[in-house]
Amino acid sequence: MRPKVLFIEDDFSQVGLYGKKFEMEGFEFMSAGDGKEGMAAAKEKQPDLIFLDILMPGENGLEVLKKLKKDKTTKGIPTILFTNLSDKISRKKSKEMGAVDFLVKTDISLNDLVVKAREHLKIA
Amino acid sequence: MWGFGSYEIGIAKDAITALGWWRIAYIGVIMIPVFFTNFIIAFLGLKRKGLLISLYALSAVFMAANLSGDYFIHEVSFSFNQFYYLSSPPFTYSAFIIAFLVMIAYGHTELLMAYKGSKGIKHSQIKYFLYAAMPSFTGGALEFLPVYGINIYPYLHIAIALSAFTVTYAIFRYRLMDIRIVIRKALIYFAAAAFSYAIFFAIAWAFENYFGGVFTSAAYLVGSILAPLFVIFLLRLYALVQKTADRYLFSDLYAHQQMIVKLSDQLTRSIDLSKILNLIVNDIKDAMKLDRAGVLLREERGKAVKYEVAKAVGFEEHDDIRKVGDELLARYLEKTQKPLVTDELVLLSEDPEAAMKNGKAGKLAESLQNSEVALCLPMIISGELIGMIVLGSRISGDAYSSEDLNALSTLTKQASVAVNNARLYKEVRDFSWNLEQKVDEQTREIRAQKDQLARLLAVEKRAHATLRRANEELRELDANKSDFMSITQHHLRTPLSINAGIVDLMLSGAYGKPPKEMKDVMIKLRDSNQKGIEVVNELLDISSYQMGKSVINLDKEIDFPALMEETLKDLRNAAQRKGLYLKYEQKTEIPKMRADRMKMKLVLTNVIDNCIKYTDKGGVTIAMKAVGGKLRIDIADTGIGLSAGVKKNLFKRAFSRGEEAQKMSAVGKGVGLFLSAKIVKGHHGKIWGESRADDEGSVFHIELPLKKGKN
Numbered sequence: 001m002r003p004k005v006l007f008i009e010d011d012f013s014q015v016g017l018y019g020k021k022f023e024m025e026g027f028e029f030m031s032a033g034d035g036k037e038g039m040a041a042a043k044e045k046q047p048d049l050i051f052l053d054i055l056m057p058g059e060n061g062l063e064v065l066k067k068l069k070k071d072k073t074t075k076g077i078p079t080i081l082f083t084n085l086s087d088k089i090s091r092k093k094s095k096e097m098g099a100v101d102f103l104v105k106t107d108i109s110l111n112d113l114v115v116k117a118r119e120h121l122k123i124a
Numbered sequence: 125m126w127g128f129g130s131y132e133i134g135i136a137k138d139a140i141t142a143l144g145w146w147r148i149a150y151i152g153v154i155m156i157p158v159f160f161t162n163f164i165i166a167f168l169g170l171k172r173k174g175l176l177i178s179l180y181a182l183s184a185v186f187m188a189a190n191l192s193g194d195y196f197i198h199e200v201s202f203s204f205n206q207f208y209y210l211s212s213p214p215f216t217y218s219a220f221i222i223a224f225l226v227m228i229a230y231g232h233t234e235l236l237m238a239y240k241g242s243k244g245i246k247h248s249q250i251k252y253f254l255y256a257a258m259p260s261f262t263g264g265a266l267e268f269l270p271v272y273g274i275n276i277y278p279y280l281h282i283a284i285a286l287s288a289f290t291v292t293y294a295i296f297r298y299r300l301m302d303i304r305i306v307i308r309k310a311l312i313y314f315a316a317a318a319f320s321y322a323i324f325f326a327i328a329w330a331f332e333n334y335f336g337g338v339f340t341s342a343a344y345l346v347g348s349i350l351a352p353l354f355v356i357f358l359l360r361l362y363a364l365v366q367k368t369a370d371r372y373l374f375s376d377l378y379a380h381q382q383m384i385v386k387l388s389d390q391l392t393r394s395i396d397l398s399k400i401l402n403l404i405v406n407d408i409k410d411a412m413k414l415d416r417a418g419v420l421l422r423e424e425r426g427k428a429v430k431y432e433v434a435k436a437v438g439f440e441e442h443d444d445i446r447k448v449g450d451e452l453l454a455r456y457l458e459k460t461q462k463p464l465v466t467d468e469l470v471l472l473s474e475d476p477e478a479a480m481k482n483g484k485a486g487k488l489a490e491s492l493q494n495s496e497v498a499l500c501l502p503m504i505i506s507g508e509l510i511g512m513i514v515l516g517s518r519i520s521g522d523a524y525s526s527e528d529l530n531a532l533s534t535l536t537k538q539a540s541v542a543v544n545n546a547r548l549y550k551e552v553r554d555f556s557w558n559l560e561q562k563v564d565e566q567t568r569e570i571r572a573q574k575d576q577l578a579r580l581l582a583v584e585k586r587a588h589a590t591l592r593r594a595n596e597e598l599r600e601l602d603a604n605k606s607d608f609m610s611i612t613q614h615h616l617r618t619p620l621s622i623n624a625g626i627v628d629l630m631l632s633g634a635y636g637k638p639p640k641e642m643k644d645v646m647i648k649l650r651d652s653n654q655k656g657i658e659v660v661n662e663l664l665d666i667s668s669y670q671m672g673k674s675v676i677n678l679d680k681e682i683d684f685p686a687l688m689e690e691t692l693k694d695l696r697n698a699a700q701r702k703g704l705y706l707k708y709e710q711k712t713e714i715p716k717m718r719a720d721r722m723k724m725k726l727v728l729t730n731v732i733d734n735c736i737k738y739t740d741k742g743g744v745t746i747a748m749k750a751v752g753g754k755l756r757i758d759i760a761d762t763g764i765g766l767s768a769g770v771k772k773n774l775f776k777r778a779f780s781r782g783e784e785a786q787k788m789s790a791v792g793k794g795v796g797l798f799l800s801a802k803i804v805k806g807h808h809g810k811i812w813g814e815s816r817a818d819d820e821g822s823v824f825h826i827e828l829p830l831k832k833g834k835n
Binding site: 055109 | 613632634661
């Protein structure tokens with residue numbers, strides 16, 4: 001069974017990028033353009049891992065994170081914040097709210113991203 | 125004399141006796157005119173000394189004529205049932221008659237003149253005197269007529285008696301001589317006596333006729349019944365007479381008493397000063413029928429004490445009763461504490477004997493008269509003169525009787541008390557009003573202070589609000605800065621990360637295996653992009669620092685040696701390309717320590733890279749050790765070294781690359797050292813540089829605390 005990853009990200013060129021990579025690496029790739037879609041997708045599709053962007057139209061990633069962790073059906077899914085924001089406060093907040101990791105897009109290569117994903121899914 | 129003489133004449137039996145009696149009678153008659161004139165002169169206060177002396181002289185002549193022989197009366201004849209002197213009058217007699225008439229006429233004239241211009245007592249006295257004198261003299265004068273052959277019985281002798289009555293009346297009413305009480309008593313006793321006498325005789329007569337005598341037993345019996353009856357009647361009579369006498373003699377007393385009662389009652393009801401003054405002035409004026417009435421009250425103006433007019437009715441402007449309130453009068457009244465009747469004062473002042481003492485009295489009397497003030501009643505409270513009631517004359521012109529004065533005195537006492545009370549009350553009221561004013565003022569002051577305080581508090585509140593708003597704005601600004609940072613970070617990094625991602629994919633053959641040439645180019649692209657990322661990172665960091673946003677993440681513990689190895693790996697290429705060596709030595713065990721891995725990597729990269737840049741030959745030597753709770757890194761190069769000024773500023777300002785730098789062609793990295801310093805500081809560490817001992821190159825030192833909180 002292929003591991004399912006959900007990317008909640010509004011920039012579709014990035015989505016295209018990550019999608020290509022993860023598919024290549026043998027993941028089932030899902031994406032949602034905003035918080036609402038993301039919530040719905042998470043609840044319905046029940047991914048194994050969620051990558052959550054912060055700066056999005058409508059609700060920002062942290063709010064979505066809050067919702068994910070509140071909802072019984074989604075709160076068990078490991079969620080990584082994947083963003084360009086590198087400030088301390090965002091990092092701290094996300095940790096407080098229950099994200100398993102905080103990754104800065106420019107600071108991590110695609111390969112490393114996959115490595116991290118695997119780490120958090122506890123598979124090689 | 126005359127009357128007595130006349131009587132004797134009346135009963136005279138013969139002519140000689142009659143003559144004799146006539147002569148005697150005439151002694152009186154001769155003196156009548158001169159006495160009359162004298163009296164008038166004295167009564168009216170006229171100065172006719174010379175006249176009087178001459179008149180007396182003349183009378184003496186007549187007297188001599190009368191007594192010494194037939195010059196006066198020399199014959200009597202019988203007529204009117206009496207002996208009467210009917211002889212043709214001798215010269216002297218006629219002269220006497222003329223003189224008599226002249227003097228009488230003169231006296232009357234003076235009286236009339238005085239009467240017209242007089243007021244008060246004088247007025248009344250003169251009036252009654254005239255009432256008495258005129259008829260009596262007229263009546264008396266008629267007696268002379270028979271002498272001249274006009275045979276009219278002098279009926280009007282009765283008028284003489286009338287004059288007596290008139291004078292008596294004047295005595296009663298106008299205190300010509302104040303013996304009313306004596307009269308009254310006499311009257312009562314007389315009436316009682318007359319009554320008893322009459323009863324006695326009536327009974328005696330009755331007894332005589334009916335009982336045959338006063339001493340019969342029947343008489344005794346009846347007498348015993350009559351006796352008690354008599355006593356009862358007597359007493360009744362006594363009371364009646366007294367009442368009648370009172371009502372007639374002292375009628376005005378009743379009226380006065382009523383006035384006093386009425387006025388006192390009204391006075392006690394009021395505390396209002398103006399009302400009281402009104403009562404006093406108007407009621408007295410009306411009750412006593414005066415033309416003028418007024419009240420002066422004591423006023424203290426500073427040190428001076430004046431008696432000022434508080435109320436005046438009927439006084440005309442030219443009367444100027446203000447003059448009345450002068451010191452002289454005040455002192456006089458205060459001393460005597462008795463009513464002052466202007467007429468009396470006038471008399472007093474005219475008394476030649478007391479003229480020296482009473483010169484002032486004269487002046488006072490004059491001013492009183494000028495002001496048409498007939499009576500001054502002092503208002504005394506506790507021996508002090510608090511004011512005076514000034515009254516004009518009675519409209520009728522009559523004088524003030526002593527009953528009037530008594531009543532007025534009593535009234536004045538009442539009025540004084542009432543006025544004093546009213547004044548005290550007013551004082552208290554004024555005082556309390558003043559107090560009220562003061563209290564109001566104070567209250568207003570306090571309220572004003574309260575308002576001021578409230579205003580101050582309001583100001584403070586506003587200040588607080590402003591402060592709060594400032595805070596909010598700052599926070600907003602802060603938030604905005606964060607937003608800016610976030611947005612900037614996002615927008616700068618996104619394309620770079622995408623580039624990196626795409627290149628990675630391309631290199632990994634996701635879009636087909638790339639040819640070698642393309643692969644090399646793509647690697648270059650990736651490196652360039654990476655540089656871009658790094659620069660952006662740096663820029664963002666600096667911005668964050670500038671905006672006061674800390675970006676040091678000291679959550680994790682890192683393996684520093686590993687980090688060093690990693691950093692050096694990247695830099696070895698750069699060194700190799702320049703032909704420099706890159707030596708590294710770890711001197712001691714380095715424990716795991718808290719540091720921001722990425723940031724420290726940046727620092728190391730910056731410094732080492734800098735060294736490589738500014739070194740043309742030789743190389744860079746790096747040593748790391750843990751000592752004294754600190755991590756120590758020394759990076760030495762064999763480059764151009766640092767001048768003093770550069771040293772100081774190297775870590776201070778971003779973008780200052782040192783003068784030497786300009787000699788070198790290099791990618792701008794001034795940012796790096798500035799940021800490195802900031803990062804090290806954020807780690808609570810130290811970084812500094814200095815020239816090497818042998819003056820060949822420079823060495824940089826970095827110190828970082830191994831345990832959190834140190835340094």
